[in-house]
Amino acid sequence: AQRVTQPEKLLSVFKGAPVELKCNYSYSGSPELFWYVQYSRQRLQLLLRHISRESIKGFTADLNKGETSFHLKKPFAQEEDSAMYYCALRSGGSNYKLTFGKGTLLTVNP
Amino acid sequence: DGGITQSPKYLFRKEGQNVTLSCEQNLNHDAMYWYRQDPGQGLRLIYYSQIVNDFQKGDIAEGYSVSREKKESFPLTVTSAQKNPTAFYLCAVATDLNTEAFFGQGTRLTVV
Numbered sequence: 393a394q395r396v397t398q399p400e401k402l403l404s405v406f407k408g409a410p411v412e413l414k415c416n417y418s419y420s421g422s423p424e425l426f427w428y429v430q431y432s433r434q435r436l437q438l439l440l441r442h443i444s445r446e447s448i449k450g451f452t453a454d455l456n457k458g459e460t461s462f463h464l465k466k467p468f469a470q471e472e473d474s475a476m477y478y479c480a481l482r483s484g485g486s487n488y489k490l491t492f493g494k495g496t497l498l499t500v501n502p
Numbered sequence: 503d504g505g506i507t508q509s510p511k512y513l514f515r516k517e518g519q520n521v522t523l524s525c526e527q528n529l530n531h532d533a534m535y536w537y538r539q540d541p542g543q544g545l546r547l548i549y550y551s552q553i554v555n556d557f558q559k560g561d562i563a564e565g566y567s568v569s570r571e572k573k574e575s576f577p578l579t580v581t582s583a584q585k586n587p588t589a590f591y592l593c594a595v596a597t598d599l600n601t602e603a604f605f606g607q608g609t610r611l612t613v614v
Contacts, residue, residue, distance in 0.1 A: 398544075401542065426602070428603075435606070435608075478544060486552075487552075488532075488533040488550065488552045488596065489550060489558070489560070490533075490535060490550070490596065491547060492537070492546075493544055494542065494543060494544035495545075
């Protein structure tokens with residue numbers, strides 16, 4: 393069974409402060425991991441995926457297989473980063489099952 | 503509009519009635535998903551389909567049914583057996599591994 397855990401329901405930081413949204417997963421094979429973001433009144437959309445090793449809007453995430461984690465980080469938070477963030481895991485191989493965590497609501501205060 | 507259409511946006515039904523939510527896509531993607539989004543619960547997977555005429559149960563399939571007769575369409579039926587049907591339902595589509603899933607705007611179902 394695959395599972396995604398986001399331990400923080402809510403996270404509040406001040407503008408310019410570093411932010412880290414935690415994500416841990418449980419999966420026996422080689423997972424594909426993603427971070428999705430939902431801004432107010434907008435559709436859920438992809439923020440980044442581990443396979444690309446990219447930085448989007450200043451956010452990065454590193455897959456740590458030893459700790460089964462995929463934490464999302466940004467060194468200096470901006471007010472426009474305020475949103476709901478979801479970590480997601482997709483099965484490897486031919487199974488396309490895509491599982492999400494419960495999400496973390498990030499609020500960046502001025 | 504992202505190529506994924508969920509209709510209607512709002513749906514009201516009486517308790518005990520079955521209701522079908524529509525999800526149509528023109529992205530030519532193979533995989534389609536149905537999620538339920540409740541406050542504090544995140545997105546919970548109901549059903550998913552990797553190819554036409556094939557689908558698998560997700561984590562909370564009880565009380566729901568789906569069909570995948572066409573690549574473009576993946577309707578979800580909320581049956582009277584679903585104990586708490588009032589929720590926000592999201593449809594998503596994706597292609598092969600490592601690519602993103604695209605989401606529809608969702609349907610808010612209220613059962614009274």
